[in-house]
Amino acid sequence: MTQTISALTKNSPGVLADMAQAIRKYNVNIRSISAGETEDPTISRLTIGLDGSEDDIQRITEEMADMDVIISMDDLRRKEFVDRELVLVKVAMESACTTQIMQIFEVFRANVVGMGQRSITVEMSGDRERVDGLIKMLAPFGIKSLCRSGMIALKRGDD
Amino acid sequence: MTQTISALTKNSPGVLADMAQAIRKYNVNIRSISAGETEDPTISRLTIGLDGSEDDIQRITEEMADMDVIISMDDLRRKEFVDRELVLVKVAMESACTTQIMQIFEVFRANVVGMGQRSITVEMSGDRERVDGLIKMLAPFGIKSLCRSGMIALKRGDD
Numbered sequence: 215m216t217q218t219i220s221a222l223t224k225n226s227p228g229v230l231a232d233m234a235q236a237i238r239k240y241n242v243n244i245r246s247i248s249a250g251e252t253e254d255p256t257i258s259r260l261t262i263g264l265d266g267s268e269d270d271i272q273r274i275t276e277e278m279a280d281m282d283v284i285i286s287m288d289d290l291r292r293k294e295f296v297d298r299e300l301v302l303v304k305v306a307m308e309s310a311c312t313t314q315i316m317q318i319f320e321v322f323r324a325n326v327v328g329m330g331q332r333s334i335t336v337e338m339s340g341d342r343e344r345v346d347g348l349i350k351m352l353a354p355f356g357i358k359s360l361c362r363s364g365m366i367a368l369k370r371g372d373d
Numbered sequence: 374m375t376q377t378i379s380a381l382t383k384n385s386p387g388v389l390a391d392m393a394q395a396i397r398k399y400n401v402n403i404r405s406i407s408a409g410e411t412e413d414p415t416i417s418r419l420t421i422g423l424d425g426s427e428d429d430i431q432r433i434t435e436e437m438a439d440m441d442v443i444i445s446m447d448d449l450r451r452k453e454f455v456d457r458e459l460v461l462v463k464v465a466m467e468s469a470c471t472t473q474i475m476q477i478f479e480v481f482r483a484n485v486v487g488m489g490q491r492s493i494t495v496e497m498s499g500d501r502e503r504v505d506g507l508i509k510m511l512a513p514f515g516i517k518s519l520c521r522s523g524m525i526a527l528k529r530g531d532d
Contacts, residue, residue, distance in 0.1 A: 234390035250521030300459035362409030
């Protein structure tokens with residue numbers, strides 16, 4: 215199973231190394247990770263997508279919650295959340311396929327952010343399924359390069 | 374200085390721990406990190422924003438380039454690149470401020486992705502300055518929660 219965990223952490227050197235070390239002990243793969251600043255520069259928010267058994271992920275969550283550098287953790291299994299991922303895709307473009315490719319961009323509301331002589335680069339944000347969908351549609355034309363941000367998430371509701 | 378490095382890595386357990394360990398030895402802070410799959414599920418792309426001296430960052434780059442798990446590295450200092458970051462912001466909303474807040478969303482082309490009784494959640498993607506700008510404009514209304522993906526980047530041009 216894939217599960218997403220989200221934590222507020224102190225923004226100090228070594229936090230990521232400690233975290234990665236804690237996860238490494240278990241038979242769990244980090245599918246995606248996103249860490250960025252929050253409105254408070256001393257605090258970062260970390261979102262991690264993990265592939266592994268429910269038990270292993272539960273143990274990782276408990277271990278992380280006990281760490282000094284962790285300020286708070288959100289259990290995204292039990293709560294409703296908004297999740298989004300950003301993707302940049304550079305796709306090969308030959309003049310014969312231009313219309314078709316531009317139509318895909320329109321359907322997925324992907325924005326063109328760069329153009330080369332034989333390629334075009336777009337950005338799109340959406341949930342995992344939407345990002346997977348865009349990539350699947352563009353793959354036959356030849357994806358030259360691709361970068362996903364990993365999922366980020368916020369709880370729904372007012373808190 | 375802040376610098377961004379980008380690497381293609383093998384998608385296997387422990388890669389992140391190794392990488393974080395390599396960075397930890399230097400007096401450098403990880404400002405942001407993003408890792409996600411590429412079109413090839415065995416390969417991940419990692420984008421790291423580092424704060425530190427040019428020399429330290431240079432040494433980290435060299436050390437990472439030598440690691441087995443690293444397939445290739447892009448030096449984003451010397452090459453032109455497209456960089457984007459995704460942010461989710463939940464901002465407090467009282468009826469007296471609704472118009473003002475909605476205008477900010479319009480200016481920044483931020484999309485509403487969730488609403489509570491006393492808050493509204495938007496997503497926006499853009500370069501670092503744009504994301505910082507949105508956060509600065511919304512701060513006076515009260516930011517309840519915020520999540521940044523960390524920067525992702527692709528080289529400009531056809532390669």
